[in-house]
Amino acid sequence: MPDIIVSDDGAVRTLRMNRPEKKNALTLSMYEGMAEAIEGAAARDDLRCLLITGHETGFCAGNDIGDFVEMTTSGALGAPILRFLHALNRSEKPLVAAVAGRAVGVGTTMLLHCDHVVAAEDAVLSTPFVALGLVPEAASSLIAPRLMGHARAFELLVMGRPLTATAAKAAGIVNTVVAAAELESAALAAAREIAALPPHAVAASRRLMRGAQAQIDGHIEAEAEAFRKRLVSPEAKAAFAAFLNKKK
Template structure:
């Protein structure tokens, strides 16, 4: 199974389990995660949710071959959109444990989690412009709000990777720990949440998000429109062709 899910002691754990492909995410994997989150909303036994990868890698982002197979579908209808809407709208606390690379949506999804803990080997990348695309799933709104415009602009415009300490300094993540301590910390924090009143956590989370929920949904729709159009454009075709041909893309021919 490329996605492992388990429920124990009030915690739903969703784990990327495709290490041979660096946990690159397929449509089927997104659907599994979306279904697990939707199920958790109606399951009173689930009081906290954990999303994690492997000690070597969180996720390499979208599996590009699978992604391009479904490129003709409306972005908002894809399993990835179902997953992100379920994550963004989750009323229960969500904790992410990140080790190794978190590429593209691997970083975007963290902005919709409540607590994010990273191992000291974690690296974050949002290479949308390098692929001829634009930010996704409200990251163009949430990331500047979290880290400030100048830092957000550097990461989103250049698309370059940054490490765990910088991510912590910017405010993207809650804490950095050694790789060997990450899993224990994540589940310790999840257990603390399970022991607290579910109603208090639910209301506190809703109050913190406030009216932002509507703005997030609106920004997702706006980004999806641009993302879908850019996915069909020449720049993205050049970027993906270059990726599969293992060469640098040449964007200078496009204005």
């Protein structure tokens, strides 16, 4: 089975991360596949909403650790990662997410670009960037303080304190918390509800609500530059070495 499964059901396109044996840690090819699915939907008038989901045992464990270790040597942030992040920001189609289990790193920050997030009761969001000697990404350092306020965003992005599904709802990241067995149906129902609305009015409303796309694009690039520098820093190398030793 492919690591990214893209399926269209009426007006809803579903992007499913499908690497459960690695807790849906994203490889560069998975970033490419997701970016392509989001960008490809732009040319399809019949597609009116995108649903991002994972596996019932976990949404996304963040970036594949092997890719990260390689980046600490090269200092290069893979182009597919940036392509995916910009695709999220530039999407003209509404984005819905269905989150079960752990959403780590980019598994959390991609949710900040979504218009409607449904979480299972067991969902836990976390962003351990700073603990790994890194910085936040996906324009989260811009979007999260706007959404949550500086204090709560600092707890999440810098201190790395996790958010339960209920806490994420209180912070404004999650719309609805449901039983795990109801997650997929609830998220699909929300996506279909959005898809049934007049599409041009939805698109115009989203543009007004989301603010300047160029500003978020610029913040993604600024974070990426800081991320590249941090990848080759002594702090990041030491943090990754400690992490890998712990896994042995």
